[in-house]
Amino acid sequence: MLVEIPDPEVILSVILAFIVGIVGLYAFFKIRPFVKTRSEVFDASQAERLEYYERQLIDMKIRLDALEIQGIEQKVEDPNLELKQFLEKLAKNEVQERPVEVIDKPEVVPEKVITTPNIPNIVPTNPIDYVLHLITNKAMTSRDIQITLKKSREHTSRLMKKMFEDGYVQRNTDSKPYTYSITEKGMAKVDKTEVNPIVE
Numbered sequence: 001m002l003v004e005i006p007d008p009e010v011i012l013s014v015i016l017a018f019i020v021g022i023v024g025l026y027a028f029f030k031i032r033p034f035v036k037t038r039s040e041v042f043d044a045s046q047a048e049r050l051e052y053y054e055r056q057l058i059d060m061k062i063r064l065d066a067l068e069i070q071g072i073e074q075k076v077e078d079p080n081l082e083l084k085q086f087l088e089k090l091a092k093n094e095v096q097e098r099p100v101e102v103i104d105k106p107e108v109v110p111e112k113v114i115t116t117p118n119i120p121n122i123v124p125t126n127p128i129d130y131v132l133h134l135i136t137n138k139a140m141t142s143r144d145i146q147i148t149l150k151k152s153r154e155h156t157s158r159l160m161k162k163m164f165e166d167g168y169v170q171r172n173t174d175s176k177p178y179t180y181s182i183t184e185k186g187m188a189k190v191d192k193t194e195v196n197p198i199v200e
Helices: 008-034 038-070 079-098 129-136 142-149 152-164 186-194
Strands: 169-173 179-182
Touching: 038 142, 129 142, 129 152, 129 186, 142 152, 152 169, 152 179, 179 186
Parallel strands: none
Antiparallel strands: 169 179
């Protein structure tokens, strides 16, 4: 049986096509990581927006926690307070002139004060004692403490570093941002500290 050998041009063109295909595949896989598709660009912008909204939510949560910690005082303002005071003064003057007549005084509505029951109201004369009282029941981040103290970020960082070095607080490095909780030494200091109630 005779086998026909194709022309050398045909063999050469098949080999050349094979080599071109291999070089093309190699170039495609080398260039592919550097070329971003439309969907990847779209996903990156979506991820940035999600990160932005997540940061906003975290900031709002921190502010809400700080408000809960401080205790929100809700004062009911009476728009007719000046008028009532004037009527009371007028009624007192009339009583002094005519003691027989009885005049009803307008009712004074007591103000409602909402406070958190688990954290005592203390005067922050010593920031270390104040922070120890804050983190007695719940671990807090440095940002939470900064908002509550109404101090700068640098001041709060120095204070927390000093308290950590003195052994009053322990730092949880597993979570970001770091959270601080009270140690036994800190609890002993809290027990020794006398709590001064806020005088209104």
